[in-house]
Amino acid sequence: MLTLIIAESSLEVVPKEILEHPQIQGYVKKFGKNSEFVLLDKSYHYEAMNKLKWKEKRGRPDIVHFTLLEALGSPLNLEELLQTYVHTINNQVIHVNPKTRLPRNYNRFVGLMEQLFQKSKVPLEKQPLLILKKSSLKTLIEKIKPSTTIALTRLGKPSTPTKTAQKLGKHKNPVVLIGGFPRGHFTTETLKLSNEQVCIDPSGLDAWITASRILSSYEEAINLPEKRFSTIKKT
């Protein structure tokens, strides 16, 4: 079982300090949202975000949306061999049930996340598929007790996705960290939680491209495509 943690993710509700900014208030009015649980989005809140600390790493929920679609739709996840978590820049963790079928539409995804930040779980009526808790990345990793943790970062030791995945494939319970932010790098606190830091391409890749490369290479490393063809009927 591989665990993917989308770490330090750019996913949060609008911080209280900028809630009264005219750009936020205009947005809340226009879209009829509950101002306490509006998701921070750089495309709409650029000016309001001007005074925020680490603003270049914030307000990009689309990164989590794309990366989760990539992970949850992967054959590895369909085989229940992947567990995905979203750790946020504010030290909250979303436990993602592998059976979650996320909205493909971004606006609907935003609505779902706003509901999650408000209620801490969705859906409310049935068994929740997404659960939000206050937790540091350290606490999450301590709970998972991984056999190894590899942080994927452009600042890491160069290695191909194939070689990295082969290394992961030798472990019983490996964790991969991918940054859920648009710019900058993991904090030293995050890097200290990893056993290795690996760069899988000379260019800086989007988080979801990094996820697709490592998940598909991991599937190859554990011979998943062959296993699926030999055991699963076409659907």
Ligand SMILES: C[S@@+](CC[C@H](N)C(=O)[O-])C[C@H]1O[C@@H](n2cnc3c(N)ncnc32)[C@H](O)[C@@H]1O
């Ligand atoms: C958009 S990047 C963050 C920006 C960062 N300056 C960069 O270029 O890596 C989001 C995440 O994708 C992963 N990533 C991007 N390029 C990578 C690479 N060449 N090797 C390994 N991981 C990479 C890292 O986990 C990173 O935190």
